[in-house]
Amino acid sequence: MTISLYQSSVPIFVQFLTSLSAVLDKAAAYAEAKKVEPSVLLNTRLAPDMFPLVRQVRMATDHAVNACGRLAGVDMPSFSNSEATIPELKDRITKTIDFIKSLKPAQIDGNEDKEIKITFPSGATREFTGQSLLLNNSLPNFYFHCTTAYDILRHCGLELGKRDFMGTPVQL
Amino acid sequence: MTISLYQSSVPIFVQFLTSLSAVLDKAAAYAEAKKVEPSVLLNTRLAPDMFPLVRQVRMATDHAVNACGRLAGVDMPSFSNSEATIPELKDRITKTIDFIKSLKPAQIDGNEDKEIKITFPSGATREFTGQSLLLNNSLPNFYFHCTTAYDILRHCGLELGKRDFMGTPVQL
Secondary structure (H helix, E strand, O other), rough: OOOOOOOOHHHHHHHHHHHHHHHHHHHHHHHHHHHHHHHHHHHOOOOOOOOOOOHHHHHHHHHHHHHHHHHOOOOOOOOOOOOOHHHHHHHHHHHHHHHHOOOHHHHHOOOOEEEEEEEOOOOEEEEHHHHHHHHHHHHHHHHHHHHHHHHHHHHHHOOOHHHHOOOOOOOO | OOEOOOOOOOHHHHHHHHHHHHHHHHHHHHHHOOOOOHHHHHOOOOOOOOOHHHHHHHHHHHHHHHHHHHHOOOOOOOOOOOOOOOOHHHHHHHHHHHHHHOHHHHHHHHOOEEEEEEEEOOOOOEEEHHHHHHHHHHHHHHHHHHHHHHHHHHHOOOOHHHHHOOOOOOOO
């Protein structure tokens, strides 16, 4: 027995994107209860040179889409990157979940050693295998942005617990 | 090809524990430069009911030790849980890395379906397979605490970048 690349990626991203979406519901409810604009929360950052919540959510979806799309070698959905409200962010999360759930295990499994070359906006390139892309890059980055989104909202005063971050494991 | 449980755990924990230790070095240098007590940083939290930095670091090591120890089915090192300085936390990280690096792939691989029952301090129990323990519980929790440690220090003003979080992949 070993772990499949599919099981290490799709159900995990779905679990934590679903919990992230639910955390955004709690952010919307908090904003309404406190009579603050949701945009105040979405533009909160933990340090002046860190991304605000809205970008943390976008980047979490990017890492999920890019990891699964590159592993499967299929066209990836593109987003406007102008999402500025909680409903728009939740819609982006939904589209991300729909995309990665549309991928079959056979499209992802077996690509552990696949060479994947990524060109960054700066022009720099980096080469991965399917396995190193997922384990050393995509998952840590994905968790980084999901956690920081949670941390920003905790810092804003939302009553959230670790269970809100963890969500519920998904069987796919 | 599939991913091995060992490759999904030991080298990943070592990579991010090593970067966490290096981030603590930067925290020590920052405290010295700003002439603040390191304990001020270690006791900073993002919300009154979140754990401070010192506990985030301890919990990151706990998730790494517990995941690898339970997968391998070996005795795990115990810590004093009284570490209160940066050198003490770094020593705990070093001991964690030494422990998980001492485990051989053959001790971890093949335990994907192993039944692992965990009894929490509250008395509650939860059952996992080796795979679900690692993918759905240990890794997300580990990344949560590593990220929150980083976020706390960024919030304190440290000049850190994503590279400090990511560290360097480890070949084991």
